Amino acid sequence: MLTFFSRRPIRISLLLSLFVVIGLQALQAQVITGRIINEFREPLPYANVYVQQLKTGTVSDGEGNYEMRLDVEGEYNLVFSSLGYESKSERVMLVGDTAWVNIQLSTSSFDLEEIVVSAKDKDPAYAVIRKVIENKDRQLRSADSYRTKVYLKAVEESEVTPREEAPKVEVDLSAPDADPFAAEAAENQALLAGLNLVEMEVMLNYQYPRQYKEERTAYQAYGSTNGLFLPIFAETDFNFYRNLVYLPGIADAPVISPLSNNAILSYKYELLGTTYLDGRLVNEIKVIPRKEGNSTVKGTIWIVEDEWTIQQLALELPVGTLLFGDNFRIEQSYTVLGDSLWTVDRLAFYYQSKQGKRKTFEGSTVLRYSDYEHNYAFPDKFFGNEVAVTTSEAYERDGDYWAGTRTEELAEREAKLIHLRDSIQEVRNSPVYRDSVEQLYNKINLLELAWDGVGIQNWREESHLYVSSLASMIDFSPVGGWRVGPYVSRFKRYQSGRIWSNSGNLDYGLRNGDVQGNFSSWFRYDPFRLGSVSISGGRSFEAINQYDAYLNLLRPSNYTLLDALRVGHEIELVNGLRLTSSFSWNDRRPITGYEVGSFLEDVVTDGDEIIDFERYQAFVSTNTLSYTPGQRYMREPNRKVILGSKWPTLSLLHRRGWDKTLGSDIRFDYLEAALEQEVLLGALGNTHYRAQMGQFVNTDDLRFIDWKQFRQSDPFLYSNPLNSFQSLDTSLTTTNLHFELHFIHHFNGAIINNIPLLKKTRIKTVVGGGMLWLQDGDYRHQELFAGVERVFKVGTRRRLRVGVFGVVADANNRKPDTSFKISFDLIDVWKRDWSY
Template identity: 50%
Template sequence: MIKYTFTSFGILIILFWLFSIPQEASAQSISGYVMNQENEPVPFVNIYVKELETGTSTDSKGRYFLTLEPGDFEIIFSSIGYVTKTINVVIGDGEITKNVWLESASLELDQIVVKAKRKDPAYEIIQQVIDRKKHFLTQVKSAKSEVYVKATEEIEKKRKTPKQEKDESIGISLEGEPIDPFEEEKKKQTEKVPELNMVEMRLTLNYEYPENYKEERSAFKAYGNQSGLFIPRFSEADFNFYRNLVDLKGIAEVPIISPVSRTAILSYKYKLEEVLNEDGILVYKIKVIPRKKGNSTCHGYLYINDGTWNINRLDLSFEKGGLKFYDAFRLKQDYKQIEDSLWIPYRQAFFYETKQGRSKIFKGNTVLHYADYQKDYEFPDKFFGNEVAITTKEAYKRDSSYWNSTRPEPLTTKQQEVVAYRDSVEAVHNSKAYQDSIQAKYNKVTIGEILYHGVGFRNNTKKSNIYISSLLSIINFEVIGGFRFGPFMSYFRRWESGRMMFTSGSLNIGVKNVDLQGRGHVWFRYDPHRLADLTFSAGRSFYSVNSFDAYLNQLKISNYILTDRVFLSHRIELFNGFYLFTGFDFSDRRSIENYETSTILNKVIDETDPLVFENYSALITELRFSYTPAQKFMTEPNRKVVLGSKYPTISITHRKGWNGPFSSDIDFDYVDLSLKQDLILGIFGNSKYTVRAGKFINTKELKFVDFKRFRQSDPYLYSDPLHSFQSLDTSLVATDLFFEVHHIHHFNGALINNVPIIKKLKLRAVAGGGFLWIKQSDYRHEELFAGVERVIKLGPRRRLRVGVFGVVAESNHTGLTTDFKISFDLIDTWKKEWSY
């Protein structure tokens, strides 16, 4: 260690002071005031020294100060509402005082914004952008561009402590031999490579103002699992922040209020952090700060070009509470100049992350590159329609040489490893020898399969699979008669054309009644582009008269009959959004009065009386038309993918009970009309509703089994509010006219997000209600419910929504009642939507 004495330390100070004198003496200052034409000081003026690419700004009193080396300099003074002024100065040996006067610009600013935040020029800059929003939105009437998409997801496992790694490196294997640390490290490195999922895609993006998009996908390659990757469809992901609201479908529950929306001043604060010079253009870096954090706001930075007042680039992050699947989501969007005042996005980068407990972190990144931009492209008539994306057959056949020659930016080292590794693995996996070996291994029957998992036989060439149930799964329990024993089998096959077939069969025998039952089922999708399906089933089984009734009612013996049934149906899309369903249902219906029906359930459900009636046959046909206007869809080489519509779906159904054919003993006609729709109401949340009206127009031979039924509400449990009521104290039937309405609205944080305590609990308000009227009993029921929900993570992408509701109901038979309910709803990870 070096120890300094007082003398040596003093010498060092003196030397440092002496060496610093020439440097201090060589720098000179220039200062002064910046004033307007009325000799009023102008605060926060941007001052830029062109030669040095640096600068400063005036203080709140309009004063500035710069320290410069001797030389000639060009200094630029600019401020919102004033004409930019440039002066030339020569810095010599003395200090310079230079006052500058700026002329007012002819453009008048929004007075409310100026008065609200005059102290920071960021507000005036943002207002300049807002004033030109309409121009930026409409300056491109149509366009065509080439897009490259790369989406990746890395899986990071929690690092182990050095002690854990050391303990494992000298551990003992199951065979009693020491673990080779070098082999273990090699294994870890091999395992690392597949821990990255990736998709690459090339497409042509076609656009027509205001919201018409069509993708033509020409290349697609996937590595690993795609479920966690964000791959936007442009028809649903228009990240145009010149719009007042930016819809983030598939990402967030509600749209984001743009920081340059007409009412942005109510949602955001702004701070000018830096003035940059980029290729001769002054760019203002503005920090965007939500006034109150909520699901409809974002935070980050906007970069605005001086003079043209357009977005140069942006870097924004979205609140975790509003995200559907991700724990964090960030967007970076870069623009480039095409014409004098036309700047378009040329690169978008999305960063997203989700966690699985404390052990795994899934980090995703999606990059979009735009090239070959053609403005005012003339598209053929009727080019844009409901088909918003199409993938060519060649898209899935692109090889590595194609991708190597078309990537606008190289892959990272890890991505290159993954591509090389998985390409080689894919080549091996696609070989006949490997497929045969895997097939032989899969088809090998084990004791575990026979006892627990079930036995499977696969044919890789035909893409088919046979499954036979295990010994444990042959044990079943029925409400009628208790335990039954019997096997289950299924067969699945998929063709390259996209056609699919699934068949299944079961056979079982009851312990108490020694009765044989069974069922066969066939489903066949013969035209995947028209969503055309055929369904056939036949068999004998106990049939629930009201299969959608309350859970406890499903345990009642009086809810069941015995049927020998044959069912045949067909569904097809006649034209986009218009579906035709036809059904043929024949059954012999029998009472179970002669069956031994008692089980252990009778101790819980105090009911042992079966339905008693004379056996009869029933033939019912069904015809249903449903139409969803403007249904958006994607076309794949071997299927059609429906994306939904902003318009309601209307359905008309006619169900006919026949008298005579096949000795059928019934005679009725039933018709109903239904309407359902999902409504996106911006920052105020989303609503769903269903409306249905129906009537039996013929009831000559209408049996009890065929009545229109309304389920009784479950105690404590909240049921699907779009198809049931929460406070209906009994099961109801209709044999004439009825009318029902169901509605639910999720505020998605809009209502209670301003309450700090509730906001920390991540609760969301929900409200809705229902109405029912049945003519023949003159029954009227209405109810309102409200509650809070919270989304719980079950894994990296699975979500459970738990809610607590209060219900107020009234009918013309029971009067006012109140109740409490608990709800559970799992999100559909494929559609990325909740059930209700």
């Protein structure tokens, strides 16, 4: 009995082992293998082997060998294909043993367009990319028009790296004064302070070739939106089938698409592998810039074979061209509708910005597309200059609406943030809470009185009152030196979008014992037509040329005493056509009766005497009509946002001095025409120019203060090249015909990219120049400048562009000369662009 029970486990083990061996042999036997060659007996690397019944397959190796393991015996239909060769189908019966299937493919009857690459560029990825380029026009026109619903989620989260690992604090809940919710409250507060989020729902309308219109039907913001990226489709559609992808608000230069017509000159490609997706063969291709610079991307792109369309892509933008972030990545995926219509399914942007060594801002924007309506019949004139509109209901969507419309899942922290914001929103909007916050804000302390100034807000009236600090009450004037006095301003915003701003100052001159002051009131009465009226006036010392060189503005001889009253109005008559009018009454007097000395006498040498003239009154009107064709804009429920145009802006100005009107003693008429435009030249950069011509057509009584003035250049400092010259050695005036031209071109890295060592410095080259002609004496001044610029980070989103320029100038009354200038330009965080 003992012998029987001791042998039984051995028999079972042997039996199990036998089954395992037989099973392994069966699995090993279910293999299809072989070699793929062409008619010249050459191996075909990376050829495709597709099993129709299983909708799967494999790829041959570098020697044309392949191998597939199948789970089930049976009869299979194998399709062998390779780019440039005719496909071949083979029936295979797989029963027990390994099946050897060697295939010879014949060259296709059509020849691929020749691709010129170096000898080492033999990767099959090049042929795949070429096929996509050949078919991209078909992809661009796959749908002449469509409507689609887009859900957008934009998130920014800040993270602070501690200087050292902080010890974990254990809370003793048994203590009498212990707060069991303190840790949770601190965590919630950190979440509210460190995470910002925007959700938006858009109905996107498109019509070939590049017409977009957004209808923003839902919008909700949690926290600050300053660091979030919210794309405008009319500005850029991130379509990599196009040769260039423009990135306004992200980068100062467009990038060359890896699928552009001449992409082979900018990129190398490497086939990383292939896979089958829903029965389609997808090639995974690595994109490698031949020269890393401001116009190339790097990453991976997935291409569907035979249909030659993008399945997805993940590309990183060049760092040197970014306006704000330290890095920026684009991810895009397509889905097929019907048999062959490929449309964008998901678009995502990931970016990062660092503040110092310890604080990092991580941002992401995800767009999910759904409910496509292709070949949609839009009404006539649906597309136009209005490229986006936000409905009044968009800001009123509640939590239930968003829960039913999201097509991108919220992360845990994002869902928690929304829950916290929604839970406290009712409390924060309550009068009791807002009164308490207002009371705390309006409380005055010594620091505000001494340095910051005092602010008083009224949330019910949506107004804010500001009184200057004691420190800012001290001011300096080139005429007479120090002056002391307060400054007060009040700002009020109405729910209709109207704005009313008032300000004023009053000061006392310590040296001359005189009192001066000014006031200003401005009211935006029509937010959609940008209509506004203003009134201002007062007494002050005013420079004859208010835009002269900095040193000239410190010389008392350039000033007069002015009593003035001004009224202004501006309105957009139709989109792009703006009329600006101003009327000013002026009482002009010399400053011969004032003591003008100050400590600046040791710094600025004023060799000119104070100008003495007879006191007189001047009533002057100025009307400017400007037109920008094709001006694009966004319409919000209570305002209009101008986006710009690809066409130049033409301006016509008329200034008139009125005789005997309100006691006026002058009479003249001045006309001026100006043309200004920014031209985008793709990867070569962008050019900005301004040209203007003026002429006094009536000089019956024209005083020197109203002459046309031209600014003298500053020593060492570079001024805005669209409005001034860099090497004009003196201030000029004229009463006759004059013409001036200014231009500047930023290469945005186009030249530096070709110099291996310099491109690592992230400097960018700039050229420009100007010309001035005066009819007086046939005076001519011309100048050219060239230099380099580099952008420096001065905060999370603040960027400072510093430039060094060499200037060559010539005029018909002096010898050619050279000079060097340094420029400083701080980026506009609202417009996300530079001054020039």
